Amino acid sequence: MSQWFRMYAEVLDDPKVQRLNGEDFKGWVNILCLTAKHNGTLPAASDIAFALRMDEKKAAKLLQRLVSCGLLVEDETGLKPNKWDTRQYKSDVSTSRVKRFRERSKKQDETEGETAPDTETEAEVIPFSNENGSASDPDKVFWDSAKAFLGASKASLIGKWVSQHDRPSVAAAIASAQAERAVDPIAFIEGVLRKNGPGRPKPRIAI
Incomplete structure (x- = not known):
């Protein structure tokens, strides 16, 4: 290789x-x-x-x-x-934990009907999982991990990203920022989201 x-x-x-x-x-x-x-x-x-x-x-x-x-x-x-x-840290390798992450992502995508990008960052940083590697509550795991990385004060900004795009896209962008050790993670994440474009529009519910 x-x-x-x-x-x-x-x-x-x-x-x-x-x-x-x-x-x-x-x-x-x-x-x-x-x-x-x-x-x-x-x-x-x-x-x-x-x-x-x-x-x-x-x-x-x-x-x-x-x-x-x-x-x-x-x-x-x-x-x-x-x-x-x-x-040049040693975490740039694929591990069994990466495989578990990909399996969870695949199941989550099938449930939500969305396809998250299959990027190299999955093999570098896996922030969106709890200590034992399970993700029984993906939404809670996402928010806890995102706020731990960016700070609880950025919760409204994270919510804005999710509303404009979607949770898998935001999760992938944050993972990329962690993997690249971005000096300005917020600017980095917003750049990734702009590059990927807006998320799929949410269906309207007739009342």
């Missing part, structure tokens, strides 16, 4: 990155790829040089420049990208 890593949008505003010249930026991105390929660690200097298609002396100078600007750090295991272990 191909290796992958997270690249955060905040790179756009990171002066350490944006002050790199073109060659060093390319080298830094390639080093991120190399770190992911070697499961969070960088190989020997000669292997780094070979992977970057440059001689060892030039590769050593690149590594030194990236260390001096704080994009690479050294610990007991050797060189690695700064904050790699905290940003």
